[in-house]
């Protein structure tokens with residue numbers, strides 16, 4: 490008997506609507522995750538529920554209102570498109586489901602639908618190219634929490650990262666080729682930030698700084714987010730012939746000062762202060778455009794650059810529903826090309 494394989498695509502999640510109450514509920518679920526705010530339980534409850542969420546929710550809701558389109562949140566819209574396109578591309582032996590780590594469609598609800606399908610095998614595929622405990626780790630953790638309650642546990646494959654997959658790199662390079670890179674004074678590769686202690690914890694000696702993560706990926710640091718962000722950048726820069734002196738790797742969306750450096754907003758400021766007029770920004774930790782790309786890079790960094798004498802911050806569109814991105818996901822599910 491030939492049974493189907495169920496593929497579970499997982500993205501980060503987005504509020505149900507841009508209202509303050511829905512944004513509050515989203516932030517509360519997100520920031521109470523011990524893999525996201527990795528501090529002792531009581532401290533996290535106080536910090537998140539009494540300080541961060543009450544202050545942040547009204548401000549974030551205003552930003553989400555700017556982001557929202559007739560199709561809703563871009564992150565959810567593009568993730569749903571990818572689900573449909575990947576299912577078409579995989580053919581009849583596979584069924585693809587989409588869940589969000591926070592809010593909806595939730596991982597428990599989607600897994601319950603999948604349980605009733607009696608798949609022989611489930612492939613869990615988070616839409617994060619570089620592993621971080623706060624993104625991929627958390628998605629896997631939540632899937633395992635639910636699967637633990639099942640009586641029948643089928644074969645399960647967890648895909649943890651693909652920061653160097655040739656089709657992932659090619660899909661981003663294609664996005665970059667829409668722009669004449671020679672027209673830009675500088676190129677930024679701006680990744681979502683992380684607290685330094687979260688990358689420290691990947692290393693056996695608890696200190697990312699003692700390793701050469703900026704330049705090499707090896708067995709010891711292969712799940713260090715900083716190392717894989719730099720590795721993605723090197724591959725993309727090589728593909729697009731961007732010399733080392735023309736680009737900077739930086740980290741955005743920090744919540745405090747002890748996050749990975751350099752900070753993207755400060756690099757944008759420095760580019761303006763140096764007299765640069767046009768900068769091109771890739772954001773290869775995100776596979777779908779979202780608040781962090783459209784608003785933070787497209788609007789907020791544009792404003793900072795302008796205030797510092799610059800003219801244009803050009804965001805390179807994320808992978809969204811790119812055919813090469815779909816080929817990459819198909820390859821991750823099926824194994825190397827045409828298997």
Ligand SMILES: C=CC1=C(C)c2cc3[nH]c(cc4nc(cc5[nH]c(cc1n2)c(C)c5CCC(=O)O)C(CCC(=O)O)=C4C)c(C)c3C=C
Nearest residue numbers: 501502503504525549564621623624681684774779780781
């Ligand atoms: C690469 C993937 C992501 C990692 C790693 C990640 C870590 C991380 N994020 C926060 C705090 C926030 N992130 C927010 C939005 C957001 N984050 C990601 C991805 C990763 N986050 C995405 C795709 C988005 C956008 C979602 C959307 O709806 O478009 C937000 C909410 C927005 C805001 O209020 O600014 C917060 C907060 C932390 C603390 C963290 C790791 C410790």
Ligand SMILES: [Fe+2]
Nearest residue numbers: 501681742781
């Ligand atoms: Fe985030």
Ligand SMILES: [Fe+2]
Nearest residue numbers: 697702713715
């Ligand atoms: Fe590291």
